[in-house]
Amino acid sequence: MPVLDLNHAVLRRIDRYRPETRAVSLFDRTLKGFMLELRSTGTGTWYYRYRDQGRRIRLLRLGRLGELSVTKARQAARRFDALVEAGENPRESLSPAQRSVTFREFVETRYFPHVELHNRSWPSTRSQVTRHLMPRFGDRRLDAIRRADILAMQHETRLAGMAVGTCNRLLIHMRTIFNAAIRWELLPEDCNPTKGVKALPGAVSRERFLDAVEVRRLFDALDRSRSPQLARVVRMLLYTGARKREILDARWEQVDFEHRLLTVPRSKSGKVRYIALSDAALEILRATPRQPGVPWVFPNPRTKKPIVSIHYGWDRVRREVGMPDLRIHDLRHSFASFLVNAGHSLYEVQALLGHQSPKMTMRYAHLAPATLLTAANSLAGELSKKPY
Template sequence: MVNRQKLTEKVLRDAVPAEGRDYQIFDTDVRGFAVCIYRGGGRAFTLDYRHAGRQRRMTFARWPEWGVTAARERAKELRREIDGGGDPLATRNAMREAPRVSDLIKRYVDLHLPHLAALNAADQRSMMEKFIGPAWGNMLVTEVSSYDVELLLNKVAEGRARPAKQKPNNRARKLQGAKPTPVRANRVGEVVRKMFAYAIKWGWREDNPAMGFRRRMEAPRERYLSQEEIARLAMALDRAEDDRAAGIIRLCMLTGARVGEVRQARFEDFNLEHLSWTKPATTTKQRRVHRVPISDEAASIVRQRRLAVVSGSPWLFPGDTLGQPVQEIRRFWARVQKEAGIEDVRIHDLRHTFASLLVSGGASLEMIGKLLGHSQMQTTQRYAHLMDSPLRAGVDAVASAFKPRPQLVHDADRSDAPANPPSQTAQRAGMKPLNAAGS
């Protein structure tokens, strides 16, 4: 027989657990509303109902965290939902099983990152571990809004305090203030946008909260070596004891290649007869094969490396680890920077310098893009301002044509000259010239 009575705080306190079984006390006011008395002494509020011909029981609150009055009001809300054709238990189970951002991150890492270059994949994994996961990991994929995206990117753009690189001594470890990182915020925004594009593709949500996120202003670094700096760099490389690292820097300068492409170059990639270098897709940023011509000087470096490298090694610049190319030359570059007096120059700036020299040689933007391996023309457009010199020459030519031509002034001593030639100033002013009497 069903145990029914009006549920009160006293009823719940006085209810005695049954040995070896759980039982329910149903409320007389709300149909299906009951309290379950567990054999261990715990108490929880439940709601029994039927949906689509099936008997359902939903546990929705525990006592004493929830009082009887609050639980009864919640039971009334659930009953109204059931009477409207809903199934609150199924809805709750679906919410529990709904994918969370942590699930989205895991699937994104498994399916998307393997197709990226190793450095790019590691960078995106770092973004998810440091920013996206801690902020949204426990949220449902459908709960993330455009407002959440903006809050996250604002936080990333503010930067974070980091240990100072220059320490006054070994004991002191001072912290630098937070340095704004707007570029990092833009990159995180791109990753978030890509992640939710996959979520839409997988049917996890219908819209992309990061679509059209506010991009922070980026000030692209523009550092080009002057002819004098190039000469000092060449002298520093000639004096360097590490011929291997010096060769990497020289090849970066002579080809405009990224340092990673040079480090991982193989002898088989070079055709010295046709003076060309075919970079495999695994080493290029655009993940496509990139074939470029090389100069005689670059080919000479390849020939010298053939003599210096142990027979059987495929790498142009083999590393200290057997079977691997050179992994790092930052310390070598720091010494070269100091010796050449170019402390503010990065290795990547050699690539920009290569492009600037191409411009000065009359190369078009399309040619520069092909040599540098740009997949998008807008990337090459950053070098467009270097073409101001020929444009300025054209403007100067127009200005020269528009200048007033010099007029011939007659000599007063010549017999064919007018007796009193009017002055050019008087003519321009519209004045009559004075006569000989000076009237």
């Protein structure tokens, strides 16, 4: 929480304060509550921070860095500070238009930084919100979005051919965004336009499992691929059952060759997770070249940073082998199906996948009818023995 003199001189060298990730709050040394929230993208927002009569911290948005000068931002902060000193609520002095931000401003300055901090799947969230929701709602004020707009979104996206599951995910994103705005008191309690809007029926829970022949075809295509990194990543996903980002974000310091473990510092559950490394997985890691000064196991060859997406290379390979519907996450499902069909218990599968609840693992119970039948027959055999 840097404290400095927010003035023109500081703004001329503002890049030195720019964070590598997330955002940093720069507080003014002389005017209490006057601050600049600076993001890794170089964008920023002026705020006035104060405590209300209930001693809760409140933020008033003054304007964007670059659109509002530091002089005018400071003048606005002084006016609000005077109201607080007089025992008044500065928010009540704002017009309705001033109290509400646009959908784009709220999502980019408040919601995305929050999701990045608390949700490991935030790149997917950012992609879906940016691609599908920003074009539709970006320039609308939060308090001007109505239930009719949400229903229209459902109708039009489905009519355009979007899958039911995707349409429902967009509804979930909108509901979560507005709940956050209400929780942070930017909107009143009853201003969530998704309230009462039901998910579209007909969403199919689809799970795809590879068989041994398909795995061989996939591996042959990967060996012909122009990207050796893609081949390593896909094999690691199938050999470990790990989630995509758990492999793409892996660092060498997290690989324990002696105990055959890959440590995930913060898994999807928010806890540390340990991924067992089989002989095949260890063979890939030992054959993967290490690059001096690069901590990532599978870095982007060009940027030397974690790979953001493998979609295009993956899409080319899956189409080449005639499996255009095969998703990266299906490799995790296939890992589980091979284990269950080899006779391993659902408890073992749960531990290897890192599921917090056995309910998540039970979806694989139907994959081993022969194994379950053998177990049932063994019990029947024991019960039918004659007592001595």
